[in-house]
Amino acid sequence: MKIAKKWSTLLLPILLAGCMSTATTTPETDGATNPSVEEPSTKPDVKPEQKPQVDPKPPVKPEANELKTADGKLLLGEEEWIYIKAINNSAKARIDTGATTSSISAVDIEMFERDGKKWVKFKLAHNDKETKEFESPISRIVTIRQSSTEKRTDRPVIEAWVQIGDLKTKTEFTLNDRTHMTFPVLLGRTFFRDVAVVDVSKKYIQPKVKAEK
Numbered sequence: 001m002k003i004a005k006k007w008s009t010l011l012l013p014i015l016l017a018g019c020m021s022t023a024t025t026t027p028e029t030d031g032a033t034n035p036s037v038e039e040p041s042t043k044p045d046v047k048p049e050q051k052p053q054v055d056p057k058p059p060v061k062p063e064a065n066e067l068k069t070a071d072g073k074l075l076l077g078e079e080e081w082i083y084i085k086a087i088n089n090s091a092k093a094r095i096d097t098g099a100t101t102s103s104i105s106a107v108d109i110e111m112f113e114r115d116g117k118k119w120v121k122f123k124l125a126h127n128d129k130e131t132k133e134f135e136s137p138i139s140r141i142v143t144i145r146q147s148s149t150e151k152r153t154d155r156p157v158i159e160a161w162v163q164i165g166d167l168k169t170k171t172e173f174t175l176n177d178r179t180h181m182t183f184p185v186l187l188g189r190t191f192f193r194d195v196a197v198v199d200v201s202k203k204y205i206q207p208k209v210k211a212e213k
Contacts, residue, residue, distance in 0.1 A: 067165060067206065069197055074167050076192060077202035082185055083209035085161040087124060087131050090208055091184045093164075095198050099188035101142065101157070102171060105178035111138065111156055120156040122175055126184035136160075139172055165206035167195065 067075055082093040084104075106122040107130065113119065118138040124131040136158040144153045155174050162171060171191050178184055192198060199205070 074165055074192070074196040075202075075205050076164070076196045076198045077205045078198070078200045079183070079203040080164055080187075080206055081204065081208040082187070083163040083211075084124075084185075085163070086134060088211050090211070091126070093185035093187050094183040095187050095192070095200075097189065097198055097200070099186060100190060101174050102188045102191050103174040103176045103178065103186045104160070105181070105184040106175040107177055107179065108133070109156065109175050109177075118156075120158065120175065124184070125177075125179055127179075142174060163209050164196075165209075169195075 069075060076095050078095055080093050080095060081090045083090045105124060105126045107125040109120060109122045111118060111120045114137075118141075119135060120138050121133055121135045123133050138156045139159055140157045141154050142157055144155055145151070146153070155176055157172050157174050159170050159172055162169065169191075173185075178186070
């Protein structure tokens with residue numbers, strides 16, 4: 001009896017230990033394995049090669065010089081040489097910003113009709129010099145009132161080819177006796193408007209045109 005109790009006493013802890021060991025065993029699985037999920041590989045964003053931006057060249061603006069402005073207008077002083085094609089010679093001209101119409105010194109002015117149109121014959125004159133007689137159609141007639149009197153005078157206006165610097169143009173001139181004045185030619189606003197800029201602080205900016213041979 002004592003031996004049996006002794007064995008029972010020894011077996012009980014062993015059995016209890018086996019039960020505890022079984023209880024802590026890792027639980028069995030059903031044999032299925034979870035598939036591994038392969039995450040998609042992310043490629044880095046490749047930006048297209050950027051070419052350096054080239055700023056467009058601004059339009060080249062003409063530069064001002066001693067004869068012209070930046071926008072191509074003629075520079076005129078208070079006095080300039082003007083080439084008159086009809087006489088193939090140059091004369092001194094006063095640039096008058098206060099006058100509307102240009103005028104040229106003429107004598108022996110006589111208006112007449114030809115083929116139903118108004119014409120005029122005249123001589124250019126200044127400093128005791130006269131040209132040959134010219135005949136020209138009349139563009140229009142202007143009426144001048146003398147400031148000192150109430151007398152009115154009709155003056156014929158003609159067109160003539162002239163040149164200042166590299167500007168060649170046909171312009172209107174009132175025929176008037178200017179033999180007692182300093183300048184045989186006066187250039188008014190109708191001549192230089194939109195084509196020239198006047199600097200009254202200067203004189204003879206444009207070169208004198210040589211006479212044709």
